[in-house]
Amino acid sequence: MTVLAPLHFADPREAAALAAFLGRLVHYDRAAAVRLQAGGGALAVFGRPPSFEVLAIRTARLEDAVDLDVTVSAGALLDGVEEASGKAVVPDAVTGPPWAGVLPPRTGWRPVPGLPAAGELRGAVAAAVAEFRRRDGELPEELRTRTERDRVGREIWSRTLGATGLPLRAVHAAQSLGFLPPRDVPADLLAAGPWLRLRTPYGSVALRKAPAALTVTPAP
Template identity: 30%
Template sequence: MDTKVPVDREIMPTPSSSAPLKFADLREAKDLATLLSRVRSIDSSSAVRLQAHGSVVAVWVPVMSAETLLEQVPTVLGMRALHLSEPSEIDVTVEAAAVLDRLARIDKTGGMIEIPPTTVHAPWSGIVPPSSGWIRQGHLDSETVETIARDGMSAVEQALPSNPGGAVVSTVRARIWGTATSFDMVSGAAFGATVLGFNESVKGFDVYTCGPWHRISNESGHILSRPGSNL
């Protein structure tokens, strides 16, 4: 199953003002390592956006998005907030692999990681979901989310022929992951919640909407999604 998102490999220097991130405890750092490992299971070359403000860093990761303006693939992003022991102001997009390399040595750095020296241009990182105006619509149980995700993965696998071209992959992804499900949310959101490990909670998710966006949230994180631009 192909859910790869585009990442422009043009590299740029990280802003010199980017101070190291010092996590409140090692558990926070290990949670980040787990999240990035899951993201790389979707796309080994994936990027991650780190937005630190004060004592919290918002970690944004891509699940899927359109590669061209003509594609109808929905946008699905994962976000998790982690606590820092020292205030920081950072907004950079870097390679997930580079962050994982630094997290592997965090036991020796006192819970601190340096920001990778180069950034990448990932088109999805320029998509900014609303920060306010969300309206709670209800609750979605974890079993329903898993069923939607598993059914979608099976449908994608069955729909793709051997050695499919890019156009075929895009069409299949748009049709299956863009299908409206519970609360009129695209099914790709359930896939994101499952593959990122946010659906391991038995409590399920609270569901919110704001314009074309849906957000499902629990203590593990948030999945934000919207339909493809041409849908």
């Protein structure tokens, strides 16, 4: 067993923010894992809340330059966060889920125009939730199955915001994880290769864009 030194945050409030993030992940999945990457005095914590189909990213500043790359239990890391002292004890490594091996790039991000303001993003999520509830309530009893309800949910949450290509499920994930800012705080949409990233001061969600459909034209 490798014993890792505790992580000391540059600001104790960052320990509390990390604990809140981990708590939300564990709420969705008690067995959630997170991948930790640290370098140059910064820490990035990656998680994947189920059903949203996105990666969630929370960053924090560290007091010291620490080199770290490990996948751990989100619950065990949450237990090791000491908010009062602004530090976190890193638990033993676990076997990472498949997503932990495919992370967004660190560099090469470019702005994507057209992202609505934070208030509009919240409104879009609220409207989608209301639509799902309405359509779910209208389902006849014989169609009130998990399969049909999942189909309705996928249809709604796969819709994109204008020409940005960002699906509503990414915005819903950001709101559910506490990443969406108040109305007067800006959010950014970035792209790098096949990845899209919704970034706010409170965290990011990233996802790989679906590949374009291949069109085959018959030979004359």
